[in-house]
Amino acid sequence: MDPYYGMYGEPTQQPAQPATYRPTKPEDWEPYRDLIAHFYITLNMKLKDVMVEMETSYGFKATEKQYKTQLKKWNLDTKYIKGSEYMYMIKTMRERQAENPPKETRFILRGRVVDPKDIARFEKRAQKKGLLREGQPVVCDEPVEDLVYGTPPPEEVAYHQAAYVEAYANYQYDPATDYGYSY
Numbered sequence: 001m002d003p004y005y006g007m008y009g010e011p012t013q014q015p016a017q018p019a020t021y022r023p024t025k026p027e028d029w030e031p032y033r034d035l036i037a038h039f040y041i042t043l044n045m046k047l048k049d050v051m052v053e054m055e056t057s058y059g060f061k062a063t064e065k066q067y068k069t070q071l072k073k074w075n076l077d078t079k080y081i082k083g084s085e086y087m088y089m090i091k092t093m094r095e096r097q098a099e100n101p102p103k104e105t106r107f108i109l110r111g112r113v114v115d116p117k118d119i120a121r122f123e124k125r126a127q128k129k130g131l132l133r134e135g136q137p138v139v140c141d142e143p144v145e146d147l148v149y150g151t152p153p154p155e156e157v158a159y160h161q162a163a164y165v166e167a168y169a170n171y172q173y174d175p176a177t178d179y180g181y182s183y
Contacts, residue, residue, distance in 0.1 A: 020061050029049055029070050036067075037076055044079075047071075078110040084140060085109060085147070086122040087131075091138035092149060093119070108148045 022028055029036075032054065039050045047067055054060040064069075071077040089107050096103040107114040126132040 002054060020059050023060070023062050023066065026070075026073075032058070033074060036070070036178070037074070040071065041076060041079070078112075078146075081109060081114065081118070081122075083122070083126075085144045086119060087126075087138055087140040088144045088147070089114065089149075090123055090126075090132065091121055091140050096151075103151050105149050106152045109144070110146045 021028075035058070036054065039045045039053055040047065045053070047064065049060070051067060054062075068077070089109075092107075093105045093160065096105045096164060106116070123132060127134070132138060145146070
């Protein structure tokens with residue numbers, strides 16, 4: 001017997017699926033903005049998972065390119081660190097390590113602490129690809145917006161990463177004012 005038919009040969013009722021809605025104009029995205037931001041930023045979901053959730057639960061279907069365009073427009077594309085941003089961090093770290101005395105450097109990019117292990121992993125991959133060479137200057141075009149760096153407090157001080165993040169969480173980059181960050 002066909003699984004779509006009940007015991008008496010009549011069709012069984014399928015669960016109601018929301019009608020699929022495809023955005024065509026920028027205004028079509030606005031009702032879903034907070035929801036997409038919640039999934040992508042707050043719940044830290046991957047873009048593909050956000051797309052599936054929006055389609056299955058809300059009937060909102062858009063292409064990956066449309067999502068990426070909207071995330072960039074809403075300034076929500078802050079989750080991943082670009083290669084040029086890593087290069088600038090490596091350049092800054094090397095400059096600060098060359099000082100006398102050498103300084104350890106911690107970075108906060110767009111309000112999130114950048115794990116030093118991630119920087120080291122990127123540096124190792126870039127060296128394998130030939131983009132970076134030990135002892136040679138790092139080539140990067142311009143400073144990175146929304147990047148704050150400094151020397152972390154000594155280990156004996158009661159230090160907690162959450163406090164460090166909180167201290168810089170309210171940082172707002174003002175492109176009209178060019179800050180010279182040197183510690």
